[in-house]
Amino acid sequence: MAAVILRCDAEVLRRWNYRAVVEQVAGSGIFLDRWRADSCPGVDPGSEAWLVVEGSTEASSGLIGHGFVTSQPYRIAAPADPGPAHWFFWVAWDSLLPLGEQVRPGLLGEALTDDLASRADGPSLVTLPPSSVPVLRRLWRAHAPSTADPLEVAGGTFPPETLRTVRVNRYERDPDGRRACIAFHGTQCAACGFSFESAYGVAGVGAIDVHHLVPPEILDGAYQLDPIADLVPLCHNCHAMAHTATPPLTVGELRSIMSAAGHLKGEVVTEVALQAQEDARRILDGGRM
Ligand SMILES: [Zn+2]
Ligand SMILES: [Zn+2]
Structure with missing residues (x-):
């Protein structure tokens, strides 16, 4: 199953009303969003996605979210737009860090190989080699909001x-x-x-x-x-x-x-x-x- 990094600028998070979205994910577990790509993205339903924000400073950038692709990519040509058609796919974001608490680009860079490290001019969608996936999962688990399974019965609570x-x-x-x-x-x-x-x-x-x-x-x-x-x-x-x-x-x-x-x-x-x-x-x- 492919895994990708999706990059966005701070404007995307503002458009989401990011603070409310973080609360929604903490409460319901999911925020569904349609993601746009300039060319046909190599993603399938079930592809793991990591969200990296590119802010104007180091402190406003970094790894901020995790989710899963939930649709095949599809293309829509806007009738009024003579340019190339855009590609879209749906992402269910299931874990988001509050703004300011993201995993900084330095740490992210250490975890990934050089060519994958966060670059302001990088493409908006980067397919991760399989070797990077466990590294990124570990990094995310260390920083992500708690994902404790609510169904887990606490040991010793019941006879x-x-x-x-x-x-x-x-x-x-x-x-x-x-x-x-x-x-x-x-x-x-x-x-x-x-x-x-x-x-x-x-x-x-x-x-x-x-x-x-x-x-x-x-x-x-x-x-x-x-x-x-x-x-x-x-x-x-x-x-x-x-x-x-x-x-x-x-x-x-x-x-x-x-x-x-x-x-x-x-x-x-x-x-x-x-x-x-x-x-x-x-x-x-x-x-x-
Ligand atoms: Zn079963
Ligand atoms: Zn049933």
């Missing part, structure tokens, strides 16, 4: 017998994978369509589970999580039901059980989710990736 065990694996607890999955698939349960936000409002934000479709027993050391193909959002009920079988029931199986019982509303499974389920099934049957 063990009061907790019902739902077997999850570490991929379902990975905050980066979780964010990418939700940015792409949304927060509705992929099996029954339930939305915690619609049902509970603010209290329901962040309540959806993510379920890992690839059974743990076939994962080997070389496995790399693809958060869009391998993770799906599930409500707590559907997630618990999925894990009543080994290997877990697929989303398709959950849906057919519910539809047989007359509990299924509307079509909510996306083509990508269906494909992922088919892949998971194929892997299970064939026992290979």
Whole structure:
């Protein structure tokens, strides 16, 4: 999956009303924005994006945000504009630092190779080589606002017998994978369509589970999580039901059980989710990736 640095000037942040956007991301977890590029950008849904602001001084510049690309690039030619058409794609920003707290260009430069280091005259979109991605993730994790998983139960809070065990694996607890999955698939349960936000409002934000479709027993050391193909959002009920079988029931199986019982509303499974389920099934049957 590609990773990119997106550069902007301070004017873009002003247009966003940056302070309000930082608050929105802290509260709801996501700010969706359409990004413009001058040529066809090498991004796909799920590409990781880092936001670098180029201010007039060192103190007003640096790495300030993280997010995921959520659409394919598309082109719009403005009828009144004889120049080249612009390219656009959507980005879900999921973690933004307040202005003034960005990771300064010096630190960013140390973390990246020379030709990628922040330059005022650099292109607005830079594709990162795979070797730079873990470096940048570490740097971001060290500076980013806390991304603690709200679902994590604090150790020692409840006596063990009061907790019902739902077997999850570490991929379902990975905050980066979780964010990418939700940015792409949304927060509705992929099996029954339930939305915690619609049902509970603010209290329901962040309540959806993510379920890992690839059974743990076939994962080997070389496995790399693809958060869009391998993770799906599930409500707590559907997630618990999925894990009543080994290997877990697929989303398709959950849906057919519910539809047989007359509990299924509307079509909510996306083509990508269906494909992922088919892949998971194929892997299970064939026992290979
Ligand atoms: Zn559900
Ligand atoms: Zn699961």
